[in-house]
Amino acid sequence: MALRRWSAVRTGPTGDGILDLIERHYPKRAEVYVTSGMDGDHGKVSHHYGLHHRGSPTAAIDFGVGANARMGRDLAKWIEDEFGDLCVELIHTTPFPDDDGFYVKNGKKIASYGAATDAAHADHVHLAMSAAQVAKALARLAAKTGGAAPGPARQRAPRKAAKKAATPKKSLPAAAYHTVRAGDTLTAIAGRYKTTVPALVKLNPVITNPDLIQIDQRLRVK
Known part of the structure; x- marks a missing residue:
């Protein structure tokens, strides 16, 4: 399901990859809503506007918490537990006495980003995250879940016996x-799998430059 977002939120290819990861x-994910991407005032230099981490383009996304502090903690904890080592930045401060906030910088957990920054988050x-990190996180979680997004199984009502056999889909x-x-x-990859470069770019939103792909990056080819 697509995440809810404020109407003014704008994202580029790497930001779309981050949203795809959460979605x-x-x-x-039904609790999550996106409050900022490339829009807003984040200072002159910010991953929100796109920088690079180890040669791979970055993006930053903000997920609103509002009055639902538990939702913010749950999301930040899930990110830290599942792919904190693949984050350029993770920042969230909670009011709960049993945790000390969620602060990750360049894949390492840190004590704080500073009082002002912590309070602002x-x-x-x-x-x-960078495009390369998003690709690695997607591959990790896909392997863990068998490629399916987690969630409760849908219960289907039993069907009545059909009078004649249904045509197989x-x-x-x-x-x-x-x-x-x-x-x-x-x-070369497109030729190997009998497809085209534009088709590969469409299947892999983390690709922002067709001439720049990363070793060990996992690409969908069909």
Whole structure:
């Protein structure tokens, strides 16, 4: 399901990848809403406007908490537990006495971003990642969940016996992935899987520059 977002929120390819990560895999995604991406005033230099981390373009997304402090803590804790080592920045301060906030910088948990920054992030969860980190997190969670987003199984009412056999539906082709190796290019990968570079870019929103892919990056090829 698509995350709720404020109407003014704008995101680029890497930001869309972060949202895709939450939409696919966060169990409580129905509670989440997006309050900021490339929009807003975040200072002159910010991952919100796109920087680079180890050669890969970054983006930052803010998820609103408002009065629901538990929702903010649950989201920040899930991010830290599942892929905190793949975050450029994770910042969220909670009012709960049994935790000391969630502060990650360049994949490492830190004690604080400073009193002013910590206080400014009590009403939202700030998450910054690079395109390469998003790809790795998606691959990690897909492997953990078997490619399916977690959530309660839907209960279907039993169907009455049909008078005649239903026509079998054509099954969709299963998704396939390729792990980038040294020397790979999108053109070569497209040729190997009998597809095109634009098709690969469409399947992989984390790709912001078709000429720049990362070794060990997991790309969907169909």
